[in-house]
Amino acid sequence: MYIKPKTMAWGRSSDADVVSYSVRWAIPPEVINYDPVVNPGVNVGNVVQVPLPLTGMPNIDGQLTIGIVAVDDAGNESDSAEGTFPFDFQPPAPPTNLVVG
Amino acid sequence: MKNFLFGLILSFFLVSIVLGQVIYDKGSFVHFTWSEITTDIQGNPVTEVSCEFKLVRDVTGETFGPYLTNGTELTISRPKSGVFVIWGRSLRYVGGVPIYSEWMNSLMPEYTRLEDGITPGQFKVRFKPSGPTGPIIIY
Numbered sequence: 001m002y003i004k005p006k007t008m009a010w011g012r013s014s015d016a017d018v019v020s021y022s023v024r025w026a027i028p029p030e031v032i033n034y035d036p037v038v039n040p041g042v043n044v045g046n047v048v049q050v051p052l053p054l055t056g057m058p059n060i061d062g063q064l065t066i067g068i069v070a071v072d073d074a075g076n077e078s079d080s081a082e083g084t085f086p087f088d089f090q091p092p093a094p095p096t097n098l099v100v101g
Numbered sequence: 102m103k104n105f106l107f108g109l110i111l112s113f114f115l116v117s118i119v120l121g122q123v124i125y126d127k128g129s130f131v132h133f134t135w136s137e138i139t140t141d142i143q144g145n146p147v148t149e150v151s152c153e154f155k156l157v158r159d160v161t162g163e164t165f166g167p168y169l170t171n172g173t174e175l176t177i178s179r180p181k182s183g184v185f186v187i188w189g190r191s192l193r194y195v196g197g198v199p200i201y202s203e204w205m206n207s208l209m210p211e212y213t214r215l216e217d218g219i220t221p222g223q224f225k226v227r228f229k230p231s232g233p234t235g236p237i238i239i240y
């Protein structure tokens with residue numbers, strides 16, 4: 001199964017202590033749970049763009065709310081940057097009625 | 102010497118509770134106050150008492166300060182992101198030599214008060230990291 005990736009980009013935090021970014025998501029109307037114990041998110045490292053979908057993201061064809069927080073060297077998280085976007089991570093059905101003549 | 106700082110009162114805003122400790126989220130600075138110190142540990146009157154404070158960062162143990170003042174309030178600008186314990190002690194000069202009290206800190210309820218200014222409690226101050234900037238772009 002191949003899902004054509006998209007790229008998600010954001011601006012870097014102004015804090016020099018930030019060592020990584022964490023990405024979380026939810027399918028609307030659910031909201032993102034930012035509790036790091038309940039929902040630690042995906043640590044994508046100290047980058048400002050990542051290919052989507054990330055590991056664990058649902059293979060949806062619809063809206064997905066994504067939240068990004070900066071994480072400092074002591075593990076503290078910033079407030080989030082958040083947006084809701086349309087995605088189509090659903091692959092088409094495989095070919096059917098395959099016949100060898 | 103502990104009683105030297107007894108009655109320290111600190112007032113802050115925005116509260117969340119973690120493991121019985123109150124975390125006060127702050128923006129670009131933290132402001133706090135304390136009671137005027139008018140006696141030494143034996144109850145004798147003293148004057149011209151100064152206080153110094155420092156911030157000690159959780160996890161890394163980094164220390165910022167000391168910040169010295171002759172008053173009973175202090176504003177400290179955000180030194181960096183993180184969760185901090187506030188440490189404080191008083192001092193006065195005797196014969197030109199500084200004499201210090203023992204250190205107290207914001208996790209010692211016998212020296213602290215929560216936001217209401219009455220309830221003894223343990224607290225820390227949190228400066229969140231700056232968040233990602235700009236809009237999230239998908240392409």
